[in-house]
Amino acid sequence: MKRVYLDNVATTSILPEVLEEMLPYLKDAYGNPQSLHEWGDAAREALDDARSKVAALIGAQPEEIIFTGSGTEANNLAIKGLAQARESQGKHIVISAIEHYSVLHTAKTLEKWGFEVTHLPVDKYGLVDPKEAAKSIRDDTVLVSIMHANSEVGTIQPITEIANVVKRNGAVFHTDAVATAGTIPVDVNELGVDALSFAPNQFYGPKGVGALWLKKGVRVIPFLDGGVQEGGRRAGTENVPAIVGMGKAAELATEEMESRMVHLSAIRDKLIGELPSRIEHAILTGHPTQRLPGNASFCIEFIEGESMLMLLSQQGIAVSSGSACTSRALKASHVLTAMGLPPEIAQGSLLFSLGLENTEDDIDYVLAELPPIVDRLRQMSPLYSKFLKGQQGGS
Secondary structure (H helix, E strand, O other), X not given: OOOEEXXXXXXXXXXXXXXXXXXXXXXXXXXXXXXOOHHHHHHHHHHHHHHHHHHHHOOOOHHHEEEEOOHHHHHHHHHHHHHHHOOOOOOEEEEEOXXXXXXXXXXXXXXXXXXXXXXXOOOOOOOOOHHHHHHHOOOOEEEEEOOOEOOOOOEEOOHHHHHHHHHHHOOEEEEEOOOOEOOEOOOHHHHOOOEEEEOHHHOOOOOOOEEEEEOOOOOOOOXXXXXXXXXXXXXXXXXXXXXXXXXXXXXXXXHHHHHHHHHHHHHHHHHHHHHHHHOOOEEEOOOOOXXXXXXXXXXXXXXXXXXHHHHHHHOOEEOEXXXXXXXXXXXXXXXXXXXXXXXXXXXXXXXXXXXXXXOHHHHHHHHHXXXXXXXXXXXXXXXXXXXXXXXXXXX
């Protein structure tokens, strides 16, 4: 049976070059970067080298990179740390309605701490309107956090325009760029943000590591108490092998980004172009053009996404339904409902997140296997039966 992995939004594989770079730091070069001897020196040099490569990926300075344990931790550090550092100036923050749960739930925590949170709406494509962002900012707004792109529907936000609005009002601007850094060009200077979160398991590096870029001069309150690692902003012994892997993955992404985007866009467009003609009532979600190169997301009406996932898996095809963090929760995606899709349609979401190893043959396989699965499920669907009876009654 053919095996096709189309769930790169959950995690990508580790490239062989990345694994090879990591192995010495898992075996022989195991020193602690804070130690004052040759083992520590070797680890510290590796850490510095990786920091430079990671910074180069986003047009930053090495000293502005704070390594964390994941993209989620980077978002927590940014939202909690930036807000707390400015609470004497105000206790109002602004986020979008479609943020990752590591931002949404962190904002809920801040509400328990006395902050007020405004959730910006999005349009049917999942886009935040910069004018709406401007209206939401008040004199006591200290932080705005809008994701660079939504990994579930692929929509890329007009971050530079929103940043201009935020800057005019004096608030600090953070963006969750986990879905974009290493995938499309990201330059913190061009974006105009003050802080940016990202993680290498989205660009063929290891899991268990992430980073927060913090613009020089921007203050953050650490939420982990401990030692002086990462300039005193993130305590805990650094995960040197993973950080080295992130550095190598960032280096490769910088070198290969253009060719990767061309490859992914081509097979994405094939899937987006052909699937609706093979399956009736398949709705493309997200912006039709302003989207991530490897993202093809749909809602298949009258059936549930989980059922499609299970039957596709039996055919060797791995995809997801909704975000990776909620794929085991039997509820409609907050992203899709915020975009105006009714829950009964949002329940039928399918996300194909394509990777470097995918080919046109993989897409052809999906296009051959998915339609009979949809037909089989619709034959058992009371919603579809009701729809057909309605059509017959109206004819």
